[in-house]
Amino acid sequence: MARLLERLCLALRRVVSGVVILLFSVMMIAVLVQVGGRYVFNYSIAQAAEIATFCQVWLVLLGAGVAVARGQHVAIDMVPASLPRPAARVALVAIAAVCIAFLGVLAWGSQPLLRMGEFQTSPAMRVPMKYIYLCLPVGAGYMVLELLLSVLQRWDDPFPPPQAEDTEEAI
Amino acid sequence: QDITLKASHNANADEPYGVGMRKMAEILEEKTDGEATIEVYDNATLGDEMESIQGTQIGTVDIAVTANSTLSNFVPDLSVFSLPFLFEDAEQMDRALSDPEVIDAIQSALDAQGFHLLSIFSAGTRHIMTKTPIETMEDMAGLKIRTMQNPAHVDTFAAFGANPTPLAYTELYGALETGVVDGAEAANTNFYSQKFYEVAPDWAVIGWLELVAPVIMGKAAYEALPEDVQAAVDEAGMEAGKIQRKAYLDSDNARFEDLEEVGVTMTRPDDAPFREAAEAVQQKYLETDAQKQIFELLKSVE
Amino acid sequence: MLVIASAFVLLLVLGVPVVFVLGASAVIALVTTTDVPVAIVSQRVFAGLNSFTLMAIPFFVFAGVVMDAGGISRRIVEFASAVIGWMVGSLYQVSCVAAAGLAAISGSGSADTAAISAIMQPQLRRRGYDVDFGAALIACAGSIAQVIPPSLTMVILAIVSNVSIGALFISGVLPGLMCIMMLMVVAYFQARKGGAVYRETEPFTMARVARTGRAALPAAGMPVLILGGILGGVFTPTEAAAVSGFYGLLVGLFVYRDLDIRRLPDLILRTASLSAAVMLIIGTASVFSWLIANANVPRILGEWITSVSSSQVVFLLIANLLFLFVGMFLETIAAILIIVPMLAPIALQMGVEPVHFSLLVILNCAIGTVTPPYGVSLFVASSVAGRPVMSVARRLMLPLAGLFIMLAAVTFIPDLSLFLPRLFGLID
Ligand code: NA
Ligand code: NA
Numbered sequence: 001m002a003r004l005l006e007r008l009c010l011a012l013r014r015v016v017s018g019v020v021i022l023l024f025s026v027m028m029i030a031v032l033v034q035v036g037g038r039y040v041f042n043y044s045i046a047q048a049a050e051i052a053t054f055c056q057v058w059l060v061l062l063g064a065g066v067a068v069a070r071g072q073h074v075a076i077d078m079v080p081a082s083l084p085r086p087a088a089r090v091a092l093v094a095i096a097a098v099c100i101a102f103l104g105v106l107a108w109g110s111q112p113l114l115r116m117g118e119f120q121t122s123p124a125m126r127v128p129m130k131y132i133y134l135c136l137p138v139g140a141g142y143m144v145l146e147l148l149l150s151v152l153q154r155w156d157d158p159f160p161p162p163q164a165e166d167t168e169e170a171i
Numbered sequence: 172q173d174i175t176l177k178a179s180h181n182a183n184a185d186e187p188y189g190v191g192m193r194k195m196a197e198i199l200e201e202k203t204d205g206e207a208t209i210e211v212y213d214n215a216t217l218g219d220e221m222e223s224i225q226g227t228q229i230g231t232v233d234i235a236v237t238a239n240s241t242l243s244n245f246v247p248d249l250s251v252f253s254l255p256f257l258f259e260d261a262e263q264m265d266r267a268l269s270d271p272e273v274i275d276a277i278q279s280a281l282d283a284q285g286f287h288l289l290s291i292f293s294a295g296t297r298h299i300m301t302k303t304p305i306e307t308m309e310d311m312a313g314l315k316i317r318t319m320q321n322p323a324h325v326d327t328f329a330a331f332g333a334n335p336t337p338l339a340y341t342e343l344y345g346a347l348e349t350g351v352v353d354g355a356e357a358a359n360t361n362f363y364s365q366k367f368y369e370v371a372p373d374w375a376v377i378g379w380l381e382l383v384a385p386v387i388m389g390k391a392a393y394e395a396l397p398e399d400v401q402a403a404v405d406e407a408g409m410e411a412g413k414i415q416r417k418a419y420l421d422s423d424n425a426r427f428e429d430l431e432e433v434g435v436t437m438t439r440p441d442d443a444p445f446r447e448a449a450e451a452v453q454q455k456y457l458e459t460d461a462q463k464q465i466f467e468l469l470k471s472v473e
Numbered sequence: 474m475l476v477i478a479s480a481f482v483l484l485l486v487l488g489v490p491v492v493f494v495l496g497a498s499a500v501i502a503l504v505t506t507t508d509v510p511v512a513i514v515s516q517r518v519f520a521g522l523n524s525f526t527l528m529a530i531p532f533f534v535f536a537g538v539v540m541d542a543g544g545i546s547r548r549i550v551e552f553a554s555a556v557i558g559w560m561v562g563s564l565y566q567v568s569c570v571a572a573a574g575l576a577a578i579s580g581s582g583s584a585d586t587a588a589i590s591a592i593m594q595p596q597l598r599r600r601g602y603d604v605d606f607g608a609a610l611i612a613c614a615g616s617i618a619q620v621i622p623p624s625l626t627m628v629i630l631a632i633v634s635n636v637s638i639g640a641l642f643i644s645g646v647l648p649g650l651m652c653i654m655m656l657m658v659v660a661y662f663q664a665r666k667g668g669a670v671y672r673e674t675e676p677f678t679m680a681r682v683a684r685t686g687r688a689a690l691p692a693a694g695m696p697v698l699i700l701g702g703i704l705g706g707v708f709t710p711t712e713a714a715a716v717s718g719f720y721g722l723l724v725g726l727f728v729y730r731d732l733d734i735r736r737l738p739d740l741i742l743r744t745a746s747l748s749a750a751v752m753l754i755i756g757t758a759s760v761f762s763w764l765i766a767n768a769n770v771p772r773i774l775g776e777w778i779t780s781v782s783s784s785q786v787v788f789l790l791i792a793n794l795l796f797l798f799v800g801m802f803l804e805t806i807a808a809i810l811i812i813v814p815m816l817a818p819i820a821l822q823m824g825v826e827p828v829h830f831s832l833l834v835i836l837n838c839a840i841g842t843v844t845p846p847y848g849v850s851l852f853v854a855s856s857v858a859g860r861p862v863m864s865v866a867r868r869l870m871l872p873l874a875g876l877f878i879m880l881a882a883v884t885f886i887p888d889l890s891l892f893l894p895r896l897f898g899l900i901d
Contacts, residue, residue, distance in 0.1 A: 219520065229512040339525055342710070345709070
């Protein structure tokens with residue numbers, strides 16, 4: 001079971017990472033093209049800003065899952081870190097449960113948006129908004145997987161002291 | 172049991188949307204002897220326009236005042252109101268929007284997507300601000316003009332010979348100041364209150380668009396109201412709409428003096444070539460039967 | 474309010490990541506105190522992220538990441554050391570000046586703190602400096618990266634309070650540099666009290682300044698590109714961010730050549746997950762701010778403040794105190810999204826220039842990242858130094874006092890923040 005989760009999650013992480021890199025690249029190129037278009041061709045591309053914005057929304061929801069994998073969501077774990085191991089494990093599970101519960105609400109609450117997204121179109125490209133709103137349940141689902149995996153991986157040492165390299169990652 | 176409806180809009184309390192909504196609240200309270208009231212949330216505190224529209228479906232907002240272009244993303248037939256020179260002028264628009272046949276046609280377009288129309292507010296007559304005076308349509312040639320991110324608006328300014336440049340409204344002042352764009356379109360009120368004249372002092376009074384703002388409820392929320400309140404809300408909506416449109420027109424006209432006072436150079440270019448250019452755009456965007464029907468109905472009102 | 478507050482504190486202490494503390498306590502408050510459907514959560518999270526202007530954040534993060542990978546931090550520290558290494562307490566002084574230099578490239582206080590700490594802490598230790606004071610000083614100097622443009626916090630604040638990003642950026646230049654100078658003064662007095670180790674300095678030579686200056690020069694192109702591009706009307710701020718990211722990439726690849734193009738996917742992924750972590754907080758904090766608006770808190774607070782006094786000075790004092798207090802506990806972005814919508818309308822009503830008010834908020838936010846118990850810059854500086862947070866926090870007194878003096882100055886002398894934006898005609 002644990003093995004399976006780990007394999008699934010790692011395979012998914014590679015795919016998501018690739019997608020995230022692609023999204024960022026498209027986003028940046030779209031904005032640069034917009035600037036270039038205005039000056040070089042004296043023409044602005046209305047779609048560029050919208051493409052970039054939608055890439056950003058997907059980027060954040062998927063990237064937040066990658067950030068879970070990399071432990072980049074800032075938390076104050078001084079209290080749980082000071083607990084003996086059995087209690088620390090309880091805290092570990094409780095923390096994951098709170099996060100997963102919230103993500104559940106996020107995914108569940110996106111249903112009305114998805115329903116509206118059937119007929120709501122984006123202003124410039126006129127694409128159905130459901131393809132954009134879909135980032136909410138998909139991103140939440142991926143984050144849940146990463147959270148479950150992190151509980152497994154941290155089972156033996158729930159709250160390791162921060163490493164210098166880790167903190168460079170904090171923004 | 173008392174009913175409180177939450178109304179959301181994105182302007183200041185003392186601007187036309189806020190004034191109109193408060194008027195609607197007042198009329199509704201009168202008609203229902205205080206049984207039903209409207210609580211107005213200004214300045215997008217309950218969310219921006221898109222969120223407020225969604226909110227009427229989700230149940231977080233009861234009444235939303237929204238720019239027509241935003242609502243068109245949900246109700247494509249409404250994009251008729253984004254067409255240039257749709258009305259003769261603000262007075263003809265006011266008569267058209269009070270016409271029961273027109274209202275019925277719009278109502279049925281909204282109904283299909285789960286919305287209920289209460290009223291249509293005015294959001295002002297749009298003119299063009301630039302850094303060089305516009306005497307004729309030729310003067311528009313090649314100017315980078317900020318428009319809303321709306322295909323019909325973009326095509327309209329292309330048809331005027333300009334280079335339409337959609338930009339976020341929040342970036343507009345800076346973009347004009349620094350020359351990222353050469354001009355923009357706006358109503359007197361925004362032009363004056365946002366001090367755009369400081370950076371684009373030429374004002375071509377052309378009235379290329381009457382911007383409208385439908386006031387909507389979610390259909391489900393509307394139908395959940397007692398029948399007498401439903402009727403009262405509808406009446407309050409129509410009455411407040413009439414008052415709001417008149418008030419906007421008056422305050423918009425009053426701004427002309429203010430603009431002159433701060434040294435704005437006003438031109439009144441001949442609108443014939445503009446209207447001619449606009450016709451092709453109108454034809455291009457009249458796609459569905461409902462759109463054609465609404466268009467013809469609006470035109471038919473004297 | 475009580476429900477939100479207790480859920481918030483409980484979850485935070487339990488060690489739940491801040492982004493989920495905000496989300497979960499908002500959900501709890503939503504369910505227990507209102508009959509609003511929870512779909513509002515998904516809606517607000519989406520709306521919080523669906524913004525073109527916000528895109529400046531990932532782009533500025535990218536610029537910082539590629540420049541850092543290209544070895545820019547090291548070159549800036551070397552240049553700072555050539556310029557200021559002759560002073561008493563040279564390592565402290567170099568830390569401050571390098572932090573200012575890096576601030577002009579980096580939009581994030583904690584990234585700046587991390588970069589400076591990583592280079593300076595080993596040297597502080599080797600030369601026998603007070604490592605705890607060093608960490609406290611670097612945390613403060615690094616946090617000023619939010620005040621000196623570009624700044625991710627400013628981008629967010631500009632969107633929330635509807636002020637021009639360009640004007641806000643430029644308003645931070647003078648106050649930011651003065652904060653750095655203030656920290657240098659504090660460091661000087663601290664070092665003079667210390668032993669002989671602090672008097673060990675490096676000789677000043679023009680040749681060394683020129684050599685290290687040349688190496689750091691491409692970095693100087695970044696602020697020129699960003700501020701010049703925005704002020705000169707070449708780009709909007711979001712576009713400037715994208716262009717600066719592209720510029721950073723070119724410098725790393727072709728000028729410094731420390732950057733291998735094969736590392737690019739990895740750097741992009743790092744940029745993406747760093748910005749996603751920040752931006753998801755914007756999403757969950759917007760649920761919070763909706764709740765507060767829904768409960769009519771801004772109106773009530775406004776009425777209370779105006780009933781206390783109608784004086785601008787009193788209002789600004791209250792606002793500063795409130796922000797400093799909230800900043801002790803709350804994450805920066807959350808603090809902005811929750812507090813600013815309450816205070817900005819009152820500030821406007823009191824006749825405070827919006828850019829002035831916004832800059833005060835930014836300065837308070839910067840200080841908030843240093844003040845215990847919760848301060849990202851403090852955490853980063855302590856952990857890179859390998860010291861307990863509490864022992865570093867104890868040495869914060871003097872540098873923080875310096876920043877408080879600057880805060881007071883910026884509060885009561887509006888020209889400090891408004892002079893430059895006025896000079897460039899961005900405000901009247
Ligand atoms: Na900065
Ligand atoms: Na703090």
